[in-house]
Amino acid sequence: WGEEKLWDTKANNHNGMFDRKGRVWFAAVVRGPKNPAFCQKGSDHPSAKLFPLERTNRALTFLDPKTMKYTFVDTCFQTHHLQFGYDANETVWTSGGGPVIGWVNTKMFDETGDAAKSQGWTAFVLDTNGNGKRDDYVEPDQPVDPTKDKRIAGGFYAVMPSPVDGSIWGSVAAFGGTAAVVRVAPGPNPPATALAEIYNVPKPYFGIRGADIDKQGVVWASMGSGHIGSFDRRKCKGPLNGPKATGDHCPEGWAFYQYPGPGFQGIGENSAESSYYTWVDQHNTFGLGEDVPMSTGNLNDGLIALKDGKMIVLRVPYPLGFYAKGFDGRIDDPAAGWKGRGLWTTSGDRAPWLMEGGKGKKPIVVHFQLRPDPLAH
Structure with missing residues (x-):
């Protein structure tokens, strides 16, 4: 603000997520960018032997609110968003790793404190020779060889473990290129056995950013074309x-639903809504039902839910400039009806002084609850 420095973060933390013990995990900086030796070429780490990594910015950390202890988990792979899987090891999967997807076996880390032993990563490899297993591959800039597999650049932005089959999905090309979703089947030894599938967004739809998955294994994503895509x-x-x-072999798997709001002139029916992230309410934490996809309505000053094909806008009228980057649901008391459940989100995470109120305006936490009628209290 003028000469006053208001943003002075060092940890650069991003996307906090709770684990089953109530600890909050973050993508955050823990050291300088040069990776330790176990990440690099010449290491005997199972992942490094197959795909060594030299640098990273964000790794992982977690905070235990009971003790206020803040723990570093040094990873070789870059992190951005994170989600916990459904396995007994409480594996946390991360996006932002560029050419790899990375994970940490949090059960092992709790037992050993050994970050190197507890982590792994793998490249994104398509089974282009069609034999059902991972083999030698050609690189992303090389043509398909029907006798080999093919590595793709990957670059997960969102990451989402499937509750259906243990696969890991992600949105790719969030900052340019062909928008797509990628599925990774880890296999018995993920660094060496993981196989990927890629499904491009068909034209005329374009752009992809945050995404989530429902209990049926359907992926939902915010689209730059002004739609929520599935x-x-x-x-x-x-x-x-x-x-x-x-990539272009399954356009029939896609469906698109236009966001509300005005659109740009001269390009047909469209919405200018540029949603940042989509989340699926798998457990009816809000009250619209299970498996309801919801998006940040960043140009609608609120959140947007898709219920039975209809868009429902949850608008925040004050302060002007509500801008959510993500949200989650929580049921505090399943016996308390609408009062015991709701959505939680934030606004003003980076530049709150641009919201109504100006300089000195602090970021806010917002709780959404759905009343059965306007007079319910």
Whole structure:
């Protein structure tokens, strides 16, 4: 603000997520960018032997609110968003790793305190030779060789473990290129056995950012074209591997729903809404039902839910400039009806002084609850 420095973060923390013990995990800086030796070429780490990594910015940390102890988990891979899987090891999966997807076995880390032993990562490799297993591969800038597999650049922005089959999904090309979702099946030894599938967003739709998955395994994503998009792998008609399964082989898996609000002139019916992130209310924490996809309505000053094909805008009228980057639901008392459940989000995470109120305005936490009627209290 003028000469006054208001933003002085060092940890650069991003996307906090609770684990089952009530600890909050963050993508955050823990050291300088040069990776330790166990990450790099020449290491005997199972992941480094296959795909060594030299640098990273964010790693992982977690805070235990009971003790206020803040713990570093030094990772070789870059992190951005994170989500916990459904496995017994309480694996946390991360996005932002560029050419790899990384994970930490949090159960092992709790038992050993050994970050190197507890982590792993893998490249994104398509099964283009169609034999159902991972083999030698060609690089992203090389043409498909039907006798080999093919590595793709990957670059997860969102990350979401599937509750259906243990696969890990992510949105890719959030900052340019062909928007897509990618599915990773880890296999028994993920650094060496993980196989990827990629499904490009069909034209005329474009752009992708934050995404989530429902209990049926359907992926929902915020689209730059002014839509919420869904991808259902079960609708694919052709082979999901082989030399032609390189992105454009399942347009029938996609569906799109236009966000509310005015659009740009001259390009047909459209919405100018530029939603940042989509989340799925798998457990009816808000009250609209299970598996309801909801997006940050960043140009609608609120959140947007898609219920039975209809868009519902949850608008925040004051202060002007409400801008959520993510949200989650929580049921505090399942017996308390609407009062015991709701959505939680924030606004003004980076530049709160641009909201109504100006200089000195602090970031806010917002709790959304759905009353059964306007007079309920």
